[in-house]
Amino acid sequence: MRFTSFRTRRTRLWVLLVLTAGLALSGCRAAVKTQAPTEGEVYVYVASPLSGFQANGGQTVLGGVNMMAEELNRSGGLRGYRVIVVPMDDESDSDVAVLVAEQVKADIAAGRQVLGLIGHYNSGQTLAAMEIYKDLPLVVITPTSSELSITQKGYSNFFRVNANDLVQANVDAQFLTETLGVKRVAVVHNDTEYGIGLRDAMVRALAERGAGAAITIQVSEGQEFYDQELPMIQQAGPDAIFYAGYEIEAPYLRFAVIQAGIDVPFLASDGAFLAATIDYAEGTAEGMYVSGFAPSPQQAVDQAWIKMYQEVESRNPDTYSINGYTALQVLAEGVKNTGSFDATKVSDAIRSISIQTPMGVLAFSPNGDLQDASIYIFQVKNDAFVQVYP
Incomplete structure (x- = not known):
């Protein structure tokens, strides 16, 4: 079932919990350099529900990716190339997800330099689209899909920054x-x-x-x-x-x-x-x-991060903004470690990295799962999520 009323309902903003927080991870501060990219453009697609009943979740992922791209571009881009984020709306529908994947395939065939794809948001759409992505020169990093079988299918170009089921x-x-x-x-x-x-x-x-x-x-x-x-x-x-x-x-x-x-x-x-x-x-x-999948923003980011997010997105971060940000951070680290946009080389590099992110220190298993994935538990107190475990 689909409920279009979800498109217009209000969103409570988590940032109310974090505006006064002073805790920060040193590796998660916003970039301060302003060197402009000079070599051209490289594209990162974001496939999530951007309309319909899960639009807010998908938009929080997109917001995190946009912020990380802005950080990269203010620091000279990736290998001197400006990172261009391309939103793709899968509507929380697996048939639409396949159409999204076909469009990505067509864009690559037409010569567009597509580095990677952040997505999909839901496991069903990820499973459907990976049947196309698996054969493309493309690195796929899901920010949220947790279904166990995704990483048991032998995909060489797939990773997730979240825990599995x-x-x-x-x-x-x-x-x-x-x-x-x-x-x-x-x-x-x-x-x-x-x-x-x-x-x-x-x-x-x-x-x-x-x-x-x-x-x-x-x-x-x-x-x-x-x-x-x-x-x-x-x-x-x-x-x-x-x-x-x-x-x-x-x-x-x-x-x-x-x-x-x-x-x-x-x-x-x-x-x-x-x-x-x-x-x-x-x-x-x-x-x-x-x-x-992620710790409380009070423990994950600082006010500089929040301020830059507000500047880039004209809204406050929500639950999965951190996941989207982290997914592109991992992709960028793979490029930096290889000095290449080649998907195979970048995938191999990601399997060997250990990187500090807002979601903690991440390292990957050969199948694309996290080596030491974490789950956090929150309780609703005074109309807000408060972390109670760990």
Whole structure:
């Protein structure tokens, strides 16, 4: 289902949490040089949902990429070439994602110097598009796709700067069982590749810790009403609810659960780690938990970073701005280490680097996964995400 009303709904701005923060990573400050690129142009595509119900998430990724490109260009570009960012709207639709990939392929065939692609945002679109990207002279770095199988297909040009579903499920299950002390979890998920994959990983992770799924329930992507599911949850009598899905379902499920008087901890996955989850829950988000790929902005960036983001984007950073920024930072580091735009050389270089980013020190496995991926857990307190783990 698609809900166009999401295009116009307001966004709560995380930067309210960070404007007074003084914490910073030394490697994450905005560039200060102003040397202009002189050699020409090199293109980086960003494939994300830029319209429709997930537009805000995709736009936060694009904003982070735009900021990193601006930093590079103020410092002379990459190898003297100006980095041009090209937004590509996949509409959160796998068929559209294939069309995006075909356009990228056509642009490369026409002679455009395309260095890489940051995307896709969702796992389903990434899986669909990679069947085309895998054969192109192109480095692909997803900022957010977590489905486990993506890095098990032998792609030589694919990387992700976020944890996969296995890592997320293990951390979330550990938090539920050890920190919250629960044993029986209602595992609810949407019907996407992401939701189904994370469901399976969570069920296994709970079992490995002596806990279990009291019930598993599949809902539809974009579902807003849960009259049929609530009695099932109540009858199962869980100690907690885990939701694997997006911000277009999680707040409505949370609202329904609270209205039904089901008073148990509620943990949503990274797909719900957007301000919309708070905004659309109609006051019921307070106290719920959400897991995410990046640490709190209070620990990841400083005010100089935020100020430059505002300058470049004319808006404040949101949840996945850091992911987009980091993805292009990794791509640029691969170019710098090889002195080349050759996709094979850059991919090989990325596999060997260790780089300080706003998401921590990143290093990659041969299959494109992070060697030491992290998951962070937040709780909604006073209408804001507050990091509670680690």
